[in-house]
Amino acid sequence: MRKLIYILVILTIANILIGANYPDFKSIVQRQHEIRAQEKEYYARYWPEFTENTREMDNYDVLYYFIDINIDFENEYIEASNLMQFEILEDGTTEIDVHFTDDLTADGATVNLITTSYTHINGIINIDLMGTYNAGDMLEVEIFYSGNPVARLEDGIKFEEHAGVPVVFSMVSPRGARKWWPCKDTPADKPDSLDIWITYPSQYICASNGLLQEEINNGNGTKTSRWHESYPVATYLTSFAITNYQIHSFLWEYNTEQMMVDNYYYPEQAASSIALYDQCEDMLTFLSDTYGIFPFLTEKYGHATCTNLGALAMEHQTCTSFDAGYISDPAAEYTVAHELGHSWAGDCLSIGSWSHVWLKEGFASYSEALWAEHLYGSAGLQDYMQAEDTGSVLDECLYRDDTQGANHIFNSVVYNKGSWTVHMLRGILGDEDFFALMQYYFQNPDLIYGNVLTEDLKNCAEDVAGYDMDWFFDEWFWNYGRPRYNYCYYTSSEEDSVKITLFSEGSQSDPFNMYVPFNIDDEQYRIWAADGYNYNTFETIGAIEDINWDPDNWVLDGGYAEKIPTLDEVSRSRDGSTVLTWEEFFDPEIEGFNIYRKLVGEDYIQLNATPVSGTFYFDEDVTAGQQYYYKISAVFDSEENYTSKFSNEISLIPVDFTFDQGILLVDGTQDY
Ligand SMILES: [Zn+2]
Numbered sequence: 124m125r126k127l128i129y130i131l132v133i134l135t136i137a138n139i140l141i142g143a144n145y146p147d148f149k150s151i152v153q154r155q156h157e158i159r160a161q162e163k164e165y166y167a168r169y170w171p172e173f174t175e176n177t178r179e180m181d182n183y184d185v186l187y188y189f190i191d192i193n194i195d196f197e198n199e200y201i202e203a204s205n206l207m208q209f210e211i212l213e214d215g216t217t218e219i220d221v222h223f224t225d226d227l228t229a230d231g232a233t234v235n236l237i238t239t240s241y242t243h244i245n246g247i248i249n250i251d252l253m254g255t256y257n258a259g260d261m262l263e264v265e266i267f268y269s270g271n272p273v274a275r276l277e278d279g280i281k282f283e284e285h286a287g288v289p290v291v292f293s294m295v296s297p298r299g300a301r302k303w304w305p306c307k308d309t310p311a312d313k314p315d316s317l318d319i320w321i322t323y324p325s326q327y328i329c330a331s332n333g334l335l336q337e338e339i340n341n342g343n344g345t346k347t348s349r350w351h352e353s354y355p356v357a358t359y360l361t362s363f364a365i366t367n368y369q370i371h372s373f374l375w376e377y378n379t380e381q382m383m384v385d386n387y388y389y390p391e392q393a394a395s396s397i398a399l400y401d402q403c404e405d406m407l408t409f410l411s412d413t414y415g416i417f418p419f420l421t422e423k424y425g426h427a428t429c430t431n432l433g434a435l436a437m438e439h440q441t442c443t444s445f446d447a448g449y450i451s452d453p454a455a456e457y458t459v460a461h462e463l464g465h466s467w468a469g470d471c472l473s474i475g476s477w478s479h480v481w482l483k484e485g486f487a488s489y490s491e492a493l494w495a496e497h498l499y500g501s502a503g504l505q506d507y508m509q510a511e512d513t514g515s516v517l518d519e520c521l522y523r524d525d526t527q528g529a530n531h532i533f534n535s536v537v538y539n540k541g542s543w544t545v546h547m548l549r550g551i552l553g554d555e556d557f558f559a560l561m562q563y564y565f566q567n568p569d570l571i572y573g574n575v576l577t578e579d580l581k582n583c584a585e586d587v588a589g590y591d592m593d594w595f596f597d598e599w600f601w602n603y604g605r606p607r608y609n610y611c612y613y614t615s616s617e618e619d620s621v622k623i624t625l626f627s628e629g630s631q632s633d634p635f636n637m638y639v640p641f642n643i644d645d646e647q648y649r650i651w652a653a654d655g656y657n658y659n660t661f662e663t664i665g666a667i668e669d670i671n672w673d674p675d676n677w678v679l680d681g682g683y684a685e686k687i688p689t690l691d692e693v694s695r696s697r698d699g700s701t702v703l704t705w706e707e708f709f710d711p712e713i714e715g716f717n718i719y720r721k722l723v724g725e726d727y728i729q730l731n732a733t734p735v736s737g738t739f740y741f742d743e744d745v746t747a748g749q750q751y752y753y754k755i756s757a758v759f760d761s762e763e764n765y766t767s768k769f770s771n772e773i774s775l776i777p778v779d780f781t782f783d784q785g786i787l788l789v790d791g792t793q794d795y
Pocket residue numbers: 461465483484487
């Protein structure tokens with residue numbers, strides 16, 4: 124008995140703890156949306172359109188970058204060079220274009236070590252290759268530059284301070300790389316590898332992408348950190364951050380593999396930073412189980428704290444930047460999961476076009492929901508997804524038109540509807556196939572470390588599912604709105620089956636075809652609901668209590684409205700009979716209606732022998748002064764006697780005709 128009491132006490136404490144710690148997912152998701160909306164504001168201010176003219180850059184393919192940058196903290200000044208190796212893609216190429224901010228000065232350029240001429244206008248450096256080259260030719264161009272970086276749009280190089288100490292870092296998403304180094308600034312052309320050498324005041328510590336190869340004390344109050352990123356990396360994912368960091372490192376072990384995790388934090392935030400950043404250890408294991416092993420395994424993962432980052436966090440490759448003001452936020456744990464998720468979605472599999480940005484933000488956002496599920500089971504997943512459904516703002520299509528502004532590209536649609544689209548894919552495939560797809564897609568040798576478009580995900584999904592998935596991406600990538608449903612069900616007196624009429628329509632006029640899960644009492648079912656009317660019959664055992672649509676929340680729907688016949692009015696007609704009128708029913712396939720009547724204290728009797736078509740009925744067999752009750756039902760199949768739920772009930776006392784002086788006297792009450 125005592126043991127039992129102990130167990131009860133422990134269970135109670137456990138319940139209290141779970142209750143106390145269960146996160147408010149709504150506020151977590153909202154918190155992230157608010158900040159993202161701010162980011163969007165910045166983008167919108169500087170980029171009225173997001174079309175990137177890389178046409179002039181399609182004549183070469185970048186293989187390697189080597190950035191050598193010297194940062195003068197005092198004067199907020201840089202002196203740097205970038206050497207790029209590339210392959211010519213078009214015969215007859217005589218020049219190439221490179222993105223570079225007009226805020227910095229290009230001081231010189233070489234082609235294969237020989238000085239060449241160039242122009243630098245409107246954010247583009249055009250370099251004369253001093254010769255004509257053909258597809259397959261390899262070249263090396265080096266550009267020297269200097270100046271005071273301007274962090275427009277909250278990105279580029281930023282000179283900030285924390286606790287009186289300077290912190291200098293780059294924040295480069297989505298077009299900030301060109302603000303500190305000249306490059307072909309599109310995620311669609313990743314170099315195979317990259318070196319960043321950074322020279323800075325020797326009392327500080329520098330975090331960057333990949334592995335630190337060497338640190339050289341220059342003997343003049345500066346030191347140089349030589350970082351090497353050995354994996355392909357998109358320009359918008361390159362970064363560095365320098366201040367009086369402390370480093371908290373640990374070894375992450377996964378099966379027989381291991382990797383260092385290095386977290387760079389501010390001394391004054393030691394406890395909160397370590398507590399937050401260390402959570403990525405379990406997440407690395409969990410997401411490796413989910414998406415396949417962490418893609419930058421031979422290097423590292425980690426975080427670097429920055430001040431006024433301009434975002435909550437940014438998934439710079441192998442070194443996520445995290446805003447100092449956000450570290451103690453209750454939502455921050457889910458941001459850690461989001462950014463780590465980007466290691467697979469965005470960093471390893473980079474988007475091939477900003478129009479498909481959901482492929483990185485959708486999966487990163489779904490990583491948050493998966494983490495909630497990992498911690499809190501299916502309730503965590505469902506609550507998280509519920510919070511991600513922010514209503515009609517998700518009516519826009521996932522495809523982003525990059526001729527529109529940056530605020531269009533980074534709309535919350537790509538996060539929330541993106542996450543929902545991954546979730547719905549899971550709902551359709553089922554867990555076994557969905558998680559097989561995750562491994563197949565993220566570890567696919569044809570895709571890994573390269574670029575993806577929505578088509579690539581679709582092809583992988585079709586390979587795993589074994590059937591055509593065009594319809595799914597039509598609905599959720601190209602379509603506006605979401606499906607919403609009207610339904611009615613009919614049961615027979617045999618109580619052995621139920622007929623369901625489900626009407627599907629898109630909330631924004633686009634048609635929707637979708638699998639819809641539902642329960643009949645406790646039994647689980649799923650039907651294919653094409654746009655328009657759908658008719659299905661299911662066997663049941665005994666009378667059914669209810670139909671519960673999408674009980675586990677797998678579809679981003681606009682709701683399910685049950686349709687039941689509605690009696691409008693019951694009144695007395697001039698000839699003394701009772702006339703019933705009702706609304707047109709939504710289901711065009713019904714045969715008609717059954718009419719039921721009763722007296723107080725008696726059972727209902729059916730008045731009609733065959734279904735009544737139309738929307739009215741005369742009951743002539745009435746006695747003045749008696750109170751009658753009426754209701755109707757829709758008849759789907761009179762032979763098998765399939766009828767809908769009963770309508771509302773209306774009562775009436777017919778008045779004696781002889782007293783009627785031509786005035787319509789009705790004593791009717793409606794009872795819904
Ligand atoms: Zn993201």
